Amino acid sequence: MKYVKTALILAAICAVAAVVLATLNMVTEPAIEKYENQKVLSALESVSNGMDIGDMKTVDGDAYVQYLYPLTKNGKTGGYILGLSSIGYGGELGIIASFDTDGLVMNAILVSDSETPGVGKKAEAKGYMDKFIGTGSDSNPVPTSKSMLSDADAAAVSGATITYTGITKALKAGSAYVRSL
Numbered sequence: 001m002k003y004v005k006t007a008l009i010l011a012a013i014c015a016v017a018a019v020v021l022a023t024l025n026m027v028t029e030p031a032i033e034k035y036e037n038q039k040v041l042s043a044l045e046s047v048s049n050g051m052d053i054g055d056m057k058t059v060d061g062d063a064y065v066q067y068l069y070p071l072t073k074n075g076k077t078g079g080y081i082l083g084l085s086s087i088g089y090g091g092e093l094g095i096i097a098s099f100d101t102d103g104l105v106m107n108a109i110l111v112s113d114s115e116t117p118g119v120g121k122k123a124e125a126k127g128y129m130d131k132f133i134g135t136g137s138d139s140n141p142v143p144t145s146k147s148m149l150s151d152a153d154a155a156a157v158s159g160a161t162i163t164y165t166g167i168t169k170a171l172k173a174g175s176a177y178v179r180s181l
Contacts, residue, residue, distance in 0.1 A: 039111065040096070040111070043096045043109050043111050044069065044081055044096065046107070046109060047081055047096055047097060047098040047106070047107040047108065047109060048071060048081065048098060049071070049078075049079075049098060049106050049107060050073075051071035051072060051073045051078045051079065052071065052072045052073065053069050053070075053071060053081065054069055054070035054071070054072060055069070055070075056068070056069050057069075057070075059082075059177075062173070062177060063173070064084050064085060064086060064169065064170045064173035064174065064177075065082050065083070065084060065173065065174060065177045066082075066083040066084065066085050067082070067083040068080050068081065068082050068083070069081040071098065077101060078100065078101065079098055079099050079100040079101055079106060079178075080098065080099050080101075080178050080181070081096060081097070081098045081099075082096070082097055082098075082099065082174045082177065082178070083095075083096055084096070084097055084170035084171070084173070084174050085170065086166040086167065086169050086170035087166050088113055088114075088123075088162055088163040088166040088167070089160070089162040089163055089166075090113060090114035090163075091113075091114045092112070092113070092114070093110060093112070093113050093123075093163070093166045093167060093170065094110070094111045094112035094113065095108055095109065095110055095111065095167060095170050095171070096108070096109050096111050097109070097170075097171060097174055099136065099174060099175060099178040100178075101178070101181075102136075102137065102178075102179065103136045103137065103174075103175040103176065103177075103178040103179035104134055104135065104136045104137060104140075104175070105132045105133055105134065105135050105136050105142065105171055105174075105175065106133065107129070107133065108129040108132055108133075108167075108171060109129065110123045110124050110128075110129070110167065113163075123160065123163050123164070123167060129167075131143065131149060131150075132167075132168075132171055135171075135175075136171070136172075136175030136178075136179075141172070142168055142171045142172040142175055143168065144165070144168045144169070144172060146161070146164070
């Protein structure tokens with residue numbers, strides 16, 4: 001009888017906790033979704049280089065490119081924003097990058113990751129992606145190894161090679177994708 005009473009008390013506590021958590025999730029879910037949408041819109045604006053952003057198109061069958069937005073200026077296509085996905089040390093990396101019509105990187109932002117604080121998280125810092133701007137051509141490829149970087153840039157990615165490699169693979173694939181359009 002003592003065990004039944006204890007089990008009923010524990011079951012009641014679990015039921016109350018489940019109801020509280022479900023209610024909390026219902027209340028916060030719309031705010032979280034709104035925040036995530038605003039974060040993406042802000043990232044799109046920051047990589048658009050002042051061009052008009054067209055409608056999103058889903059990309060199927062590409063390991064790195066998830067979606068694209070055409071960029072226009074004065075009615076002419078000036079480039080594309082790509083949603084890129086790759087793998088870093090901590091798991092999936094989400095990158096939003098803009099490319100001109102020749103596949104050169106115009107701008108890029110790491111928008112989601114689970115990298116190690118103080119090491120791989122450096123890729124979130126303002127200026128980290130600057131080393132990739134203007135790369136993506138045959139004469140100036142996306143730097144996929146530290147030896148292709150200046151000493152200062154190589155030092156900036158030191159200790160975070162897997163994160164750096166994941167970003168470079170995605171940007172290189174994005175550049176190739178845009179050149180194929």
